[in-house]
Amino acid sequence: MRLLFLALLLVSPLCFGKTVVVIQSYHLEYKWDADYIDAVRSVLGQDHDLHVFELDTKRLSKPEWPQKVAEIQSKIANVNPDVAILGDDNAFTLMADHLVAQKIPVVFLGVNGGPVQHPTLEHPLVTGILERPFFSESIRHLRKILRQKERFLVLMDDSPTMRNAVNEYFGDKRQATIYGSELDIVLTNDRDTWLDTVVNAHERYDAVVLGTHHTIRDKDGEYVIPYDLLKEAFYRAQLPLFSFWDIFVGEEQSIGGFTISAKQEGLTAARLASLILNGMRPDQIPQLKSLSGHYVYSASGLEHWNLDLSPMIASQANFVE
Template sequence: MRFFLLALLLASPLCVAKTVVVIQSYHLGYKWDADYVDAVQSVLGDDHDIHIFELDTKRLPKSEWPQKVASIQQSISQLQPDVAILGDDNAFSLMASHLVEKQIPVVFLGVNGGPAQHPTLEHELVAGILERPFFAESIRHLQKVLRVDERFLVLMDDSPTMRNAINEYFGEKRSAEVYGSQLDIVLTNDKDTWLQSVFSAHEQYDAIVVGTHHTIRDSEENYIEPKDLIGEAFTRSQVPIFSFWDIFIGEQQAIGGFTISAHQEGLTASRLASLILKGVKPNRIPKMKSLSGHYVYSDSGMKHWNLKLSPMIASQANFVE
């Protein structure tokens, strides 16, 4: 059944035009959201009526989330969509139960939590892709790039997405061994703690690997723009910075890595939604995990750290800039 459905994802024609809503945890200015929304538009946009909503939970304080949710719920009741695509954990936790209560099928992507965090994942109207960063594969890859297998600092914000990603793979541990390398994991929403971890990393680590850094605030609770944060880290770090996600790779950002692609996640979610729009029941579609990683590297970052990829990896990599 799984392989039959995957074949349908690629081969089935689209159905008569229907209404699709995309509900983002974040906002279109965030590259992850922009990439998967672009993928949704490329698959469904020519044949269906698509409406996009931003929960904006990385920038809005939590006290303002209920008002935002209520506004989107009101819009949903007016649109009566045929399917809803939810991006990431916050959109799922805030919107999924309401949607299935209204008998609206849900397709999710970018969700790191499991049924313990999100019981609605098991609902018969829900299908989608569980986002699972390639932790082990990434470390194995970086060992080859750096030719070391000593210590790595994994540095992330303390958002629901990152907590779920870490807990899914490492449990409650914040120090672990992967392929013989020691990983120390820091999750924080405090700007000073995040930056100090970068500045002192050379004292213990061979490299830093970053996750999201989009819920970080200073001591006065001012929101810190992610590009400003990673730009300062790039400038002042004494060890190279890599990433588990392709959206953080580029000029004055992370150098590269073996990463998840938001665009690919969006393509898969859109094809699942097209199956539902053609009449396939969501509970007939197996839950999936992130399908494949890819090598992405920044030309300027490679030069900055005087790093070179092996001919084999370079031939498979996508280079930005």
């Protein structure tokens, strides 16, 4: 049955003339959002009336969110969509209840929380893709490309997104063994702690694998720009930095790895939406976890850390430079 569903997902035909809204948690200049929206447009944009709205919750302060939500709710009422695609946890938290109350089917992507954090995930009008880092697959891959591969540091911000991902996979443990490699998992929102952990990682580990770092603040409580933080880590680290997400791979960032693809998440969400537009009920469509990652690498990062990919891995990888 699952194989049949996945086959339908890949080849689902599109009906014509329907209205779709995409509601971003963040903003179009944020690479994750830009990549998945491009993917959604590639599937739905030619045949449907597609509207994209930004909640902008990375740049707006929390007290400003209710006004932005009200603005988008008003716009949704005007376009009367046949289906709504919600990107990431904040959009789901802020918009899902309102949409299902209006009898609008919801497809989500990039959601890390489960039913405890988001009870509306269990509503019959809701389906989508739960975003989950590829912990095992990433470590297995890194073991193939590193000479020293016994101990890894997994470093993340202490956000609901990362706590949910870690707790679902590891439970309460912050140490684990995967494919014979030992992992220590550190979650922190403190800039100095995060950077010190990176800088001193060579004393205990063979490599660092990064999760998100978007809720980190300095000692004065000021928000730390993620790109600036990662750039500083790139130059101060004495070990190679890898990533679970492709949006953190590039010049003066992480080297790469087996990563979640925003494009793939967007393609899958758009295909789920197309099934609904063709008459399937959301509760007939099983909720999925991130279906497939991809190998993404920075050429300058590989050079910086004097690493070479095998011909086989290089032939399968996407290079961002």
